Amino acid sequence: MATGPDSITLLDSLDALADWRAAQSGSVHFVPTMGNLHAGHLKLVEHAAQDGTAVIASIFVNPTQFGPGEDFERYPRTLAADLEALASAGCDAAWTPASATMYPLPEAYRFAIRAPAALADCLCGAHRPGHFDGVCGVVMRLLWQLRPERAVFGEKDYQQLLIIRRMVEDFSVPVAIDAAPTVREADGLALSSRNRYLTDSEREIAPALYRVLQALADEAAEQGPGTFDRLRRSGMERLASLGFRPEYVELRNAETLAPADGSDDRVFAAAYLGRARLIDNVAVTRQNRL
């Protein structure tokens, strides 16, 4: 196996993975990805590697978390560049299973995780039915395959992060789930593989999503829960007037996703810009502006 500072061990079978896992004497930290890596993913790897622990990243475009008509087919696949980027970021191994390795049984015999409606049927889940069930199913498989001591998820996909935290708690999975802050472009746009769907003119508008969320968070912090419903509607209007097709703007409790009540709240939004579906979220507190 290659072991240089800028090399990475490529694992694409359960046997190879089991051998690699058995050879790790200490902890293993894990970064799940769907590939097409950007600086946000690499921050997750750096976070995972920070105490010198072995880091493994998975690259798997998981079909079960895409709905009909979503972008599973055109989701960008960039394996060679991804492996190079992972190696540079200090990742020790890449787990790149085929679909039949991740889902060994015929579809009619496949098991699923059902995430609780309270967490999974609101926000993005209300617009992407079954999405979080698919995420939970693949993460549960990955956790059994890798049995990491720690796994790192980005706050950009906050609902996903929270659902995985609760799933791990509910099933007593012995893994710590770390959150890494959203990485942004200089103009505030949250990094996302889907940003490449933006045209040049859409790219100029895109950072406004974050600015609107910051403004809503400021106003929510100042004006209190009585104003949240008005702020939500106002957020939808502001995004629409900027050229977005907003899917939702919501204020929710950061731990339960119940409607926000003035303590530990976050503002969440999803909005289309052209064919790109963008999501973002910020804590309800005075925002540090760029």
Add this chain to the structure above:
Amino acid sequence: MATGPDSITLLDSLDALADWRAAQSGSVHFVPTMGNLHAGHLKLVEHAAQDGTAVIASIFVNPTQFGPGEDFERYPRTLAADLEALASAGCDAAWTPASATMYPLPEAYRFAIRAPAALADCLCGAHRPGHFDGVCGVVMRLLWQLRPERAVFGEKDYQQLLIIRRMVEDFSVPVAIDAAPTVREADGLALSSRNRYLTDSEREIAPALYRVLQALADEAAEQGPGTFDRLRRSGMERLASLGFRPEYVELRNAETLAPADGSDDRVFAAAYLGRARLIDNVAVTRQNRL
């Protein structure tokens, strides 16, 4: 901790369990139970212990696998006798979690496993909606809690055994699932905690369930798949004429539970006798009669 030959380590918190698990240098074998142990359970323990490996049994009456109107409330709880029996059978530890330990999240935030309809919505699953989802959910939790190298299930609950095998395969859980043959009374009645619901006169009728299944298996082996539908109906009639209220009699493939086709088939039945719901199954082959 007690360590004599007829003693057993009682574990009732995740912390105590983690300490015990970490102290096992070799493999751990696992026998899941709902308590009220009989000789059938103890055979599972003996099977699990046969190569000198540490054996842990769980005792947990799992609410999520009981339907409304089923016997969750009156299911017999006999912890002291169970622990004594486990110790005598060579079990090293008993895992007896409280419900809040097994299911730490409020019900609205609980995750579930959805077993595939092809396996879970036929036979017992057709009459106990959600039953196997509940079984899968608790077994998935137990597997994370204990991380055993091997787990032993009885063939008496054949559909459960098969579903757990497939779940473990589908999620890449690193555990071997062993099957232990059904243990029977001298007159052929399969041992079951629910046999205690039988009155004396019902107890005399009860062994006929096994005899009918043996006869059907003989006839199916001799007469071939063309007769299976007739045999199924005949089985229902024979059970009814003996005083049972049969729920189903089915011939199914032993690996897929698809309708039997003449190779690797089993006969399955469930039938009420008074308030006891009895189940049994046998392979389609010339039966060795008692």
